[in-house]
Amino acid sequence: ETGVTQTPRHLVMGMTNKKSLKCEQHLGHNAMYWYKQSAKKPLELMFVYSLEERVENNSVPSRFSPECPNSSHLFLHLHTLQPEDSALYLCASSQGRTRGVDTQYFGPGTRLTVL
Amino acid sequence: ELKVEQNPLFLSMQEGKNYTIYCNYSTTSDRLYWYRQDPGKSLESLFVLLSNGAVKQEGRLMASLDTKARLSTLHITAAVHDLSATYFCAVGDNNDMRFGAGTRLTVKP
Numbered sequence: 690e691t692g693v694t695q696t697p698r699h700l701v702m703g704m705t706n707k708k709s710l711k712c713e714q715h716l717g718h719n720a721m722y723w724y725k726q727s728a729k730k731p732l733e734l735m736f737v738y739s740l741e742e743r744v745e746n747n748s749v750p751s752r753f754s755p756e757c758p759n760s761s762h763l764f765l766h767l768h769t770l771q772p773e774d775s776a777l778y779l780c781a782s783s784q785g786r787t788r789g790v791d792t793q794y795f796g797p798g799t800r801l802t803v804l
Numbered sequence: 805e806l807k808v809e810q811n812p813l814f815l816s817m818q819e820g821k822n823y824t825i826y827c828n829y830s831t832t833s834d835r836l837y838w839y840r841q842d843p844g845k846s847l848e849s850l851f852v853l854l855s856n857g858a859v860k861q862e863g864r865l866m867a868s869l870d871t872k873a874r875l876s877t878l879h880i881t882a883a884v885h886d887l888s889a890t891y892f893c894a895v896g897d898n899n900d901m902r903f904g905a906g907t908r909l910t911v912k913p
Contacts, residue, residue: 731808731903731904731906732892734901779846781847792837792852795846795847795848797846798845
């Protein structure tokens with residue numbers, strides 16, 4: 690596989706469930722990102738990892754918990770979500786460690802629905 | 805705080821016509837990106853503009869950057885149906901990167 694992959698592509702979960710989103714990049718990049726894309730809102734950055742170290746957390750609720758075990762893999766663990774968390778969750782990666790410098794390459798996204 | 809504004813947010817145009825999408829941003833930056841997103845798909849990088857006066861062209865799309873005016877434009881020439889998508893600009897500096905709200909373009913026959 691090439692580029693940035695995400696699984697699952699679609700996820701429906703109840704508010705009491707625990708689930709995880711997975712992202713894998715095959716580009717040899719050093720930084721990975723989680724974004725949330727909701728209807729009628731700009732793309733929102735959630736987390737940034739650079740060389741497996743989290744460098745930013747934009748006041749994301751604690752019901753979202755990221756994990757980056759190595760530079761190629763990124764997870765987003767979900768628990769006790771709310772219906773307003775329903776959105777498209779996009780993973781991205783970039784070559785450099787600095788967020789605003791390099792082009793980010795996006796995965797296909799996970800469409801999450803919280804019932 | 806870095807802010808990015810795109811306009812228009814919705815654009816319906818006929819095939820063969822020309823139009824321009826605008827991207828304004830609030831702080832000094834010399835890195836601007838344009839992305840395309842098809843319905844149900846992810847974002848695809850189109851252009852990276854790295855300096856004042858930069859112009860890049862790919863097919864019917866041409867992007868330019870004026871860092872003094874804090875403005876980038878994406879010009880569409882002789883639109884075709886395949887260009888229907890949502891176009892995002894994103895502005896970056898060393899500390900932050902923000903996306904515009906997107907322009908949903910529909911090209912009609």
